[in-house]
Amino acid sequence: MRTSIATVCLSGTLEEKMQAAALAGFDGIEVFEQDLVVSPSSPEDLRGLAAELGLSLDMYQPFRDGVEVAPEDFPDSLRRLRAKFELMKRLGTPVLLMCSNVATAALNDDQAIADQLRQAGDMAAEYGIKLAYEALAWGKNVNDWRRAHHIVELADHPAVGTCLDSFHILSRGDTVDGVESLDPEKLFFVQLADAPLLKQDILSWSRHHRVFPGEGDFDLVDVLTRLHECGYAGPVSLEIFNDAFRQADVHRTAVDGLRSLRWLEDQTADAVRAAGEDPAREPLVLVDLPDPQPPRAWDFVELRTSKLGQTTRLLHQLGFELAGHHRSKDTVQAWTQGPVRMVIAEDLEASLEQPTRLAALGFQVDSPDDAAHRASRLLAPVVSRTQQPDETVLHGVVAPDATEIFFGPHTDSGVPPWLEEFGADPAEATSESLITGVDHVNLAQPWQHYDEAVLFLTSLLDLHAQPAQEVAGPSGLVRSQVMRSADETVRIPLNVAPTAAEQGAYTGAAYPEHVALACTDIVAVARRARRRGLTFLPVPENYYEDLVARFDLAPDVVAELREHGLLYDRDEHGEFLHFYTATLGEVFVEVVERRGGYRGFGAPNAPVRLAAQYRTWEEAAGTI
Ligand SMILES: O=C(O)c1ccc(O)c(O)c1
Numbered sequence: 001m002r003t004s005i006a007t008v009c010l011s012g013t014l015e016e017k018m019q020a021a022a023l024a025g026f027d028g029i030e031v032f033e034q035d036l037v038v039s040p041s042s043p044e045d046l047r048g049l050a051a052e053l054g055l056s057l058d059m060y061q062p063f064r065d066g067v068e069v070a071p072e073d074f075p076d077s078l079r080r081l082r083a084k085f086e087l088m089k090r091l092g093t094p095v096l097l098m099c100s101n102v103a104t105a106a107l108n109d110d111q112a113i114a115d116q117l118r119q120a121g122d123m124a125a126e127y128g129i130k131l132a133y134e135a136l137a138w139g140k141n142v143n144d145w146r147r148a149h150h151i152v153e154l155a156d157h158p159a160v161g162t163c164l165d166s167f168h169i170l171s172r173g174d175t176v177d178g179v180e181s182l183d184p185e186k187l188f189f190v191q192l193a194d195a196p197l198l199k200q201d202i203l204s205w206s207r208h209h210r211v212f213p214g215e216g217d218f219d220l221v222d223v224l225t226r227l228h229e230c231g232y233a234g235p236v237s238l239e240i241f242n243d244a245f246r247q248a249d250v251h252r253t254a255v256d257g258l259r260s261l262r263w264l265e266d267q268t269a270d271a272v273r274a275a276g277e278d279p280a281r282e283p284l285v286l287v288d289l290p291d292p293q294p295p296r297a298w299d300f301v302e303l304r305t306s307k308l309g310q311t312t313r314l315l316h317q318l319g320f321e322l323a324g325h326h327r328s329k330d331t332v333q334a335w336t337q338g339p340v341r342m343v344i345a346e347d348l349e350a351s352l353e354q355p356t357r358l359a360a361l362g363f364q365v366d367s368p369d370d371a372a373h374r375a376s377r378l379l380a381p382v383v384s385r386t387q388q389p390d391e392t393v394l395h396g397v398v399a400p401d402a403t404e405i406f407f408g409p410h411t412d413s414g415v416p417p418w419l420e421e422f423g424a425d426p427a428e429a430t431s432e433s434l435i436t437g438v439d440h441v442n443l444a445q446p447w448q449h450y451d452e453a454v455l456f457l458t459s460l461l462d463l464h465a466q467p468a469q470e471v472a473g474p475s476g477l478v479r480s481q482v483m484r485s486a487d488e489t490v491r492i493p494l495n496v497a498p499t500a501a502e503q504g505a506y507t508g509a510a511y512p513e514h515v516a517l518a519c520t521d522i523v524a525v526a527r528r529a530r531r532r533g534l535t536f537l538p539v540p541e542n543y544y545e546d547l548v549a550r551f552d553l554a555p556d557v558v559a560e561l562r563e564h565g566l567l568y569d570r571d572e573h574g575e576f577l578h579f580y581t582a583t584l585g586e587v588f589v590e591v592v593e594r595r596g597g598y599r600g601f602g603a604p605n606a607p608v609r610l611a612a613q614y615r616t617w618e619e620a621a622g623t624i
């Protein structure tokens with residue numbers, strides 16, 4: 001599958017966009033007119049740069065309001081077109097995108113529009129250029145792809161074909177049914193864009209909220225499956241108008257984009273195979289990724305800290321025991337409790353303000369090698385860690401929020417081989433404990449990399465995004481979306497904190513992450529923790545009074561919750577009891593007990609937590 005990306009997706013200068021597209025591994029680009037007009041480089045220079053970078057310049061776009069115009073205005077369209085064809089000849093771009101008319105449409109007759117397209121095609125042919133007619137969803141008269149394609153067929157000119165753009169089709173609630181039986185000779189170009197389902201006018205939705213495939217709600221596997229069946233031979237190009245991408249680092253956006261196409265290609269190959277067809281059939285050859293390796297178990301959670309004593313005391317208060325010091329790494333120790341392993345890395349260079357943070361998550365998978373190979377095809381940056389020859393090789397990649405993700409081997413006992421490097425006795429490692437596992441790990445995401453993070457976790461870890469929720473805190477709304485593995489072994493709620501909070505001592509940058517530990521007797525865990533001096537996050541009395549009103553709990557139940565500082569929630573499947581520790585640097589711990597089949601994460605209690613954390617910060621900062 002030939003891949004391409006429109007320069008409008010990327011930030012920076014045209015030259016930077018080209019460099020980034022080439023470095024990420026795209027085969028070509030669509031040159032957006034505005035990017036060229038503002039560039040000091042001549043078309044010949046740009047053509048030379050593209051050749052040097054090994055990029056093809058697949059399309060020049062957009063040409064607006066060129067057809068469907070009143071007959072007296074058409075000569076001016078042809079004049080403008082000739083200027084573009086002259087430019088494209090110098091640039092070496094073979095296709096011009098002709099958008100359906102949004103402003104000056106005067107014709108609404110298919111045959112009359114086809115006549116104009118045919119004349120434009122005659123001129124294009126003089127230059128050896130092709131015209132790809134695209135129905136914009138907000139086109140005045142032509143706004144659906146079927147009609148645009150019908151007009152292309154009526155034009156019946158070898159230089160006139162169709163451009164399909166998934167956004168314009170799916171945003172209108174239309175389908176791609178029938179694309180599979182189009183004449184591939186008449187399909188000149190394909191643009192793919194995903195988008196979240198929003199209730200908003202289509203133009204603003206398109207110009208601000210498009211995202212890469214897999215980051216929104218459209219079924220692009222269906223689109224690509226039909227293109228494969230059709231025999232489409234051109235590039236599959238990303239055309240994403242997105243406010244965040246325009247501000248983000250150009251290299252990471254380009255990588256995110258190519259990752260989305262490789263993932264979509266893999267998904268489509270599976271769908272094509274399931275339908276009894278051959279994904280490798282020419283011309284749209286779909287290449288698979290190595291099979292996904294869904295996490296079979298949590299391997300470890302790693303905290304990095306410059307306050308070793310404070311951090312290990314917290315672990316002790318929660319019932320963890322030191323499994324040992326790493327035999328070759330001076331600064332690394334492992335703490336375990338039942339099946340939970342916490343790796344603590346001392347980092348004296350960690351910032352003084354945020355001395356402790358969640359640094360890495362380890363997952364056990366069936367084939368760590370395949371997981372690493374898949375990650376590499378998905379362009380995940382690799383973590384490099386020093387390793388002795390006799391130590392377990394853990395493949396690590398860096399997630400968009402800078403959390404390191406490691407793939408370790410899954411063993412029958414669940415005890416990972418690397419634990420021996422800490423001198424731990426595997427038999428002790430599985431002994432009975434109050435803490436029974438990692439319930440979930442909550443990661444804070446910068447808003448501008450949120451979609452990238454969802455795609456990263458979906459494509460690398462085979463996690464699935466659940467519907468998003470919003471939680472109110474004193475500094476703003478926190479968006480929360482759970483990513484989970486199919487069997488729920490791994491649950492990662494992602495939070496987007498309010499950016500640049502203008503009030504309060506905490507800012508978006510310091511929004512804390514947390515590790516939630518599962519147990520079957522939360523009162524026993526809380527009691528032990530209190531005896532060992534744990535600082536709990538305080539829960540206000542008002543909360544308990546409200547609980548009684550909401551759930552009609554028996555007085556002794558509420559008294560027990562209050563005594564141990566526990567929070568409570570209930571759904572149709574069961575109950576949820578939990579407590580939070582005070583925050584260390586950027587991380588805190590939650591302990592949860594699920595009774596029955598409770599499926600949530602205590603979201604109704606999140607505002608209580610946010611408010612208590614806010615007060616704690618304010619008190620520490622001396623502002624209240
Ligand atoms: O929003 C636009 O104007 C616009 C331009 C060119 C395209 O290919 C497109 O899909 C949208």
Ligand SMILES: [Mg+2]
Pocket residue numbers: 134165191239
């Ligand atoms: Mg388009």
